[in-house]
Amino acid sequence: MASPRLETFCCPNRDASTEFVITFQPLFFGAICIGSASLSFIFSILQMLPKRRGYRRLGQYPLPKPASSSRILFIISICDILGCAGIIVRSSIWLGLPNLVRGINVANNSDMWPEVFCVGSAMWIQLFFSASFWWTFCYAVDVFLVVRRSAGISTIILYHMITWGLAVLLCVEGVAMLYYPSISSCENGLQHAIPHYITTYAPLMLVLIVNPTLFARTVSAVTALLKGRQGIYTKNERRLGTEIKMRFFKIMLVFFICWLPNIINESLLFYLEMQTDIKASDLKNIRNTALITWFIMGILNPMSGFLNTLAFHGWTGFDVDCSLQRRRELAWDSASTSAAKVGGYNPIVGSTLLYQSHVQEPKNMTGKNIKGNGQPASDAISVLSEGNGHTWLQSRDNGNGNSRVYPGW
Structure with missing residues (x-):
């Protein structure tokens, strides 16, 4: 003690x-x-x-x-x-x-x-x-x-x-x-x-x-x-x-x-x-x-x-994965390889995981970032939610540039 x-x-x-x-x-x-x-x-x-x-x-x-x-x-x-x-x-x-x-x-x-x-x-x-x-x-x-x-x-x-x-x-x-x-x-x-x-x-x-x-x-x-x-x-x-x-x-x-x-x-x-x-x-x-x-x-x-x-x-469980880093690297390589084979479309650009402080600001009708109290909100909210079971996902539409941010629970 x-x-x-x-x-x-x-x-x-x-x-x-x-x-x-x-x-x-x-x-x-x-x-x-x-x-x-x-x-x-x-x-x-x-x-x-x-x-x-x-x-x-x-x-x-x-x-x-x-x-x-x-x-x-x-x-x-x-x-x-x-x-x-x-x-x-x-x-x-x-x-x-x-x-x-x-x-x-x-x-x-x-x-x-x-x-x-x-x-x-x-x-x-x-x-x-x-x-x-x-x-x-x-x-x-x-x-x-x-x-x-x-x-x-x-x-x-x-x-x-x-x-x-x-x-x-x-x-x-x-x-x-x-x-x-x-x-x-x-x-x-x-x-x-x-x-x-x-x-x-x-x-x-x-x-x-x-x-x-x-x-x-x-x-x-x-x-x-x-x-x-x-x-x-x-x-x-x-x-x-x-x-x-x-x-x-x-x-x-x-x-x-x-x-x-x-x-x-x-x-x-x-x-x-x-x-x-x-x-x-x-x-x-x-x-x-x-x-x-x-x-x-x-x-x-x-x-x-x-x-x-x-x-x-929270309780993370007993399911330990000692080879996680290796599997993530292999998954990244395989995703990039498969992307090159499918008509040149890159899923990394089309659909991105934004985690913690890497969340893009939601936009209003004029295309400007929405801010709370004059400050960017996404950094603050995502930092507070990290490690608490929250993942913020962003879906991008490459055709018209529209995007939306929503929480994945």
Whole structure:
């Protein structure tokens, strides 16, 4: 799981509340973490593998390069997978090498490897889950900018600089403040712990507070764009708007379910830490609630990777096609060859699959592109619908130049 208590656990003089949750049924807790992280790791990779029935296309033509929002969702899944891998390794070492874990509790221990492993594994987990939070925030910003400004394929390099830069900076700064001037001096006052907890939970709170607002404003703009495409709001537009809204809702629902227990648990542990005796009888309910949320975190934090893929793409199934790229290339070659044999007609020009941000603008009677709020609508709508089971198809009539765009469900 991802909690700043993991770094605090590496301190020989850790606080009483951290000692309380870490030492309660450690073998059972480690087994839960391994099981949850392993399931999430396996199913997340399975979700991301190409499927035989995972592409809806008109004819057999290769799909264009995905827009930035698809790449962001892919990177979020990669960060979650790497975070789960860190949980699996750390929990396995805790269960398989108990002597290594016991060495962390010894002050002035000459063997540095227990502390190196503890700090290294905790930073690995914290870094990639923190990066996942920043990428989730960037996804909300990206879809909002695409709809409001018709940004098209945004600058993915800028997102990389922001997310990885902030994730590394905050992680290193928080750990340095916690262990300053040495690892044996941490938790000798709140001035060590508070900066570390702030840098850990800042991106989490940012997503919890800002993303719902950005998604709500994006949905409102999407409705205006859909109505402005042809001046009417048909059943297809209404269905697409509803599914985009549901997609945002599922993303935030998964995030709240998986990470809200961290906020609750941390609040309870901070309250216990401020008490003179955390084992007092009047604090029994708070201790029990802290333990319950602690074990819930051990289950839900690693499962966020798999649940995110369900929110992004739905269940893609087990029908993995490892030879998909080869089959697509062969299909393209065969289509081109057959086109040359049939009276010189090229199906690539006659009927084209337009996917994601490559949708042509619908045209009005004067031949001008229809825009919503003065902005091209197709880029915005197609970017939001990508990865959600939507494919936008375009049918061209080479004779008179007329074209129409309609969604393929």
